[in-house]
Amino acid sequence: MPALLEVSAVTKRYGATRALDDVTFELQSGRVLAVLGANGAGKTTLIRCVTGTTHFEGTLSIDGVDVRAHGRDARRLLGYLPQHAAFHADLTVRETAEFYADLRRASHVEALERVAAVGLADHLDKRVNALSGGMRQRLALAVALLTDPPLLVLDEPAAGLDIAARIELRHLVREQRARGKTILMSTHWLEDVPYVADDVLVLEGGRCEFLGTARAFAALSARTSNLYLRVKGERTKAVRAARTVVMDGAVSSQGDWLVVACGPVEKGPVIEALVSAQVPILDLRVEEVAGGVGRPVEGGGVR
Amino acid sequence: MTPVIAIMRKELADAGRGRWLPVFAGAFAVVALVLCLVQATSGDLGSQGFNRTTAGLINLCLLLVPLLALVLGAGTIAGERDRGTLATLLAQPISAAELVLGKFAGLNLAVWSAIALGFGGAGIVMALLTPLTDARHYLVFVALAGVLATATLSAGMLVSVLSDGRMKALAIAIVLWFAMVLFYDLAAIGLALAFSPSGRGLLVTVLGNPVETVRILAVFSLEPDLEVLGPVGAYLVEELGLRTAIALLAGALVTWISAPLLLAMWLLGRQDA
Numbered sequence: 001m002p003a004l005l006e007v008s009a010v011t012k013r014y015g016a017t018r019a020l021d022d023v024t025f026e027l028q029s030g031r032v033l034a035v036l037g038a039n040g041a042g043k044t045t046l047i048r049c050v051t052g053t054t055h056f057e058g059t060l061s062i063d064g065v066d067v068r069a070h071g072r073d074a075r076r077l078l079g080y081l082p083q084h085a086a087f088h089a090d091l092t093v094r095e096t097a098e099f100y101a102d103l104r105r106a107s108h109v110e111a112l113e114r115v116a117a118v119g120l121a122d123h124l125d126k127r128v129n130a131l132s133g134g135m136r137q138r139l140a141l142a143v144a145l146l147t148d149p150p151l152l153v154l155d156e157p158a159a160g161l162d163i164a165a166r167i168e169l170r171h172l173v174r175e176q177r178a179r180g181k182t183i184l185m186s187t188h189w190l191e192d193v194p195y196v197a198d199d200v201l202v203l204e205g206g207r208c209e210f211l212g213t214a215r216a217f218a219a220l221s222a223r224t225s226n227l228y229l230r231v232k233g234e235r236t237k238a239v240r241a242a243r244t245v246v247m248d249g250a251v252s253s254q255g256d257w258l259v260v261a262c263g264p265v266e267k268g269p270v271i272e273a274l275v276s277a278q279v280p281i282l283d284l285r286v287e288e289v290a291g292g293v294g295r296p297v298e299g300g301g302v303r
Numbered sequence: 304m305t306p307v308i309a310i311m312r313k314e315l316a317d318a319g320r321g322r323w324l325p326v327f328a329g330a331f332a333v334v335a336l337v338l339c340l341v342q343a344t345s346g347d348l349g350s351q352g353f354n355r356t357t358a359g360l361i362n363l364c365l366l367l368v369p370l371l372a373l374v375l376g377a378g379t380i381a382g383e384r385d386r387g388t389l390a391t392l393l394a395q396p397i398s399a400a401e402l403v404l405g406k407f408a409g410l411n412l413a414v415w416s417a418i419a420l421g422f423g424g425a426g427i428v429m430a431l432l433t434p435l436t437d438a439r440h441y442l443v444f445v446a447l448a449g450v451l452a453t454a455t456l457s458a459g460m461l462v463s464v465l466s467d468g469r470m471k472a473l474a475i476a477i478v479l480w481f482a483m484v485l486f487y488d489l490a491a492i493g494l495a496l497a498f499s500p501s502g503r504g505l506l507v508t509v510l511g512n513p514v515e516t517v518r519i520l521a522v523f524s525l526e527p528d529l530e531v532l533g534p535v536g537a538y539l540v541e542e543l544g545l546r547t548a549i550a551l552l553a554g555a556l557v558t559w560i561s562a563p564l565l566l567a568m569w570l571l572g573r574q575d576a
Contacts, residue, residue: 050395053576072396080394086387088313090320102309103395 001141004029004151004182005050010058012045012206019045020056021206027199028186029150032177034197034214035186036281042206043186044083047155050184051080062151076104079144084154085136089129093120096128096258100143114142134165141172154185158192170195194218219256226269227260228281229274241277245269307405314379314409315416324417325372331421334363339429344424356429357437357444360422361521364448365514369455370480372414376459377476379406380571381469390576399571405468406565407460415453418445443524447517454513455483461563462569483514491515502538509535510552513559520552 003026012020020042027033030278035043048054050062052071060067068073087096093115099109115121119136123131131139137157144152154173158166166189173196177183185196193214200217202210210217231238235258242251242260251259260270267286274281309358318324338558339356380403383389422445430438459476466472491508509515519536523545539548 010572048390048576051392053393055573055575072398074395076396078394080391082387082391082394084387086391088317088386088388090317098314099309100395102304102312103306103392103397105306105396 001028003027005184006059006061007050008044008048008059010049010056010060012042012049012054012056018206020049020203022058023203023206023208024100025201025208025211029182030177030272031198032173032185032196033201034193035184035201036188036190036193037186037203037209038188042204043188043203044155045206046203047080047153047184047186050153051078059086062085070142076147077087077149078151078153079136079146079149081140081144081152081154081157084197085140087128087136087139088110088195090127092125092127093131096139097142097146100291101146104146106146111142111146114145115139117145118142134161134168137161137165139170145176148179150182151179152183152185154183155189156186158187158189166192190221225262225267226287226289227262227270228254228285228287229258229260229271229281230256231258231274232280233281235281237277238279239276241273241279242270244273305401305410306395307401308390311409314477317519318410318413318416321521323375324413325420327395328424330418331367331418333377334367335360335425336428338363339425339432344433349512355439358525360526361444361518364444365451366484368414368452369484369514372410372452373456373459373462373476373480374473375410375414376407376456376542377462377466377472378469379410379460380463380567381466381472382463385466385469390546393576398451399574400568403460403464403564403568403571408458410456410460411453414456419449419451422444422448440525444521446500447524448519450480450556450560451513451517454517454556455480457560457563457567461567461570464567464574474517480511483512487512487515502535502542505535505538510555510572513556514557516552516559520549520556523549523552 007023007025007027008021010019010023015117023042023046025033035046037043039280044052049056049060050067052067052074056068062074062077065074065077068116088099091099094112097111097115101108110119112124115124118141120135120138120142128136128139131151141157144154147256157169157173161169170192173183173185177196177248178196183196187193197214200210200212201208202217205263210220229242237259239251242258246260246262252259260266263269271281271284334358338359342356342359380389384394393399422441426438426441426445429441458479462475462479463472466475487508491505494508497504509519519539522536536548540552543551
């Protein structure tokens with residue numbers, strides 16, 4: 001599959017601060033990439049770079065069209081769903097859809113079809129400021145889908161939505177993926193990732209901290225506990241036993257303690273493995289950690 | 304439909320929806336008719352009635368029209384920025400220059416409509432009361448009011464692009480209006496008294512402010528008589544001749560319209576949305 005979105009050494013500075021620092025990745029056509037990170041990690045900045053609404057260093061192209069050199073042409077290839085769908089409040093749903101259809105050189109018929117497709121056909125004459133947050137997001141999605149662009153860029157689409165609207169959003173994303181769309185979406189909801197994403201990019205302080213498949217990310221982020229075990233001698237035997245349950249890199253030593261990074265369902269089997277190997281356990285402690293992501297992981301299905 | 308036309312149409316529709324267009328059109332009409340009525344009741348409204356009303360309206364127009372256009376121009380891009388819609392707009396397949404141009408065109412059409420409806424409507428009423436011998440002067444005045452609106456709208460849009468919020472943009476626009484319409488005259492008089500500048504120096508002060516340029520052009524259209532024109536007008540006519548002087552002033556207005564607009568288009572393209 002060819003890469004639809006190519007991001008190479010993209011850096012965005014605000015004075016001395018680097019909001020994005022040398023971010024590089026490729027997004028293959030037809031895949032969904034979730035961009036994760038805490039507030040201020042650089043997710044929205046990355047999306048602004050992709051939409052060409054902010055200046056940056058490095059190169060970024062959509063289907064071979066350079067965003068910096070040919071921003072308008074590149075934007076024809078993407079539909080953008082902003083974090084807070086901001087429309088002109090005094091326009092109706094119909095007027096909004098038709099206005100953006102004119103900007104994107106789509107027909108008014110298509111605009112109204114898109115609005116109907118997201119379930120707003122009964123609200124055409126309602127003013128945008130009278131819509132709920134979820135309805136406004138749906139209108140924004142209708143606008144983003146005008147002219148059927150190959151790339152959808154969703155900036156925190158779940159922000160401010162209730163559970164029902166979030167589930168609905170997951171369905172919409174999966175539906176678009178099934179239709180062959182390539183999707184770049186930022187989110188800080190880890191729970192959404194397994195439902196919608198093929199690949200994951202984690203940003204921290206503007207830097208790429210993880211880039212890989214959603215499966216690799218799930219395996220890494222599920223390791224949420226450090227199991228501390230004080231064993232009586234038999235250190236080599238204990239390490240070997242623990243490694244029958246977790247990956248090699250998950251086992252380390254701290255003084256008398258053996259430290260095993262475990263997922264929620266791995267703690268019991270690790271202890272069981274040590275007991276089976278006849279390693280005497282003198283003491284044990286469990287430390288909950290924020291998540292395994294934060295360590296750079298090379299490879300994966302995105303690059 | 305091109306994006307520029309789509310944005311222009313939206314601005315025009317917004318002007319109608321926002322009610323400022325009919326309000327200003329009504330205000331212009333009322334001002335013109337009241338002035339005409341005052342002259343009629345004072346017995347002044349003879350064969351020169353239309354002309355006298357026009358002369359009276361020029362000064363009011365030089366006050367009101369720049370205020371309207373500067374405020375409208377200043378609010379447009381900064382307002383989009385405040386509402387968060389600027390990023391949404393610029394994420395569409397349009398350029399910053401197209402956005403500025405579309406808004407400029409739409410606001411121009413709206414302001415010209417307000418001027419045409421207000422002063423034009425009043426002109427029709429006045430034509431029913433007075434002989435039509437001076438109608439040409441009145442039409443030139445209406446056109447000059449429109450050109451002044453275009454020039455000050457362009458300046459307002461530059462202010463809008465340079466401001467990070469609508470309130471800041473409006474405040475700068477009001478200060479700019481004060482400087483252009485009230486302070487500039489006083490400063491020019493002060494400088495003239497202090498330095499006794501040459502005719503060329505006075506000319507520079509006129510070309511440096513579109514309000515002054517329109518004032519001189521309006522006087523040319525009404526009474527190109529050396530006594531009425533004042534020192535700058537007299538200098539222009541004597542040095543350049545009437546036609547060349549008008550061309551020079553018109554050229555200055557074209558520059559006042561295009562330079563801030565082009566600068567606004569370029570600057571918005573270099574800014575982050």
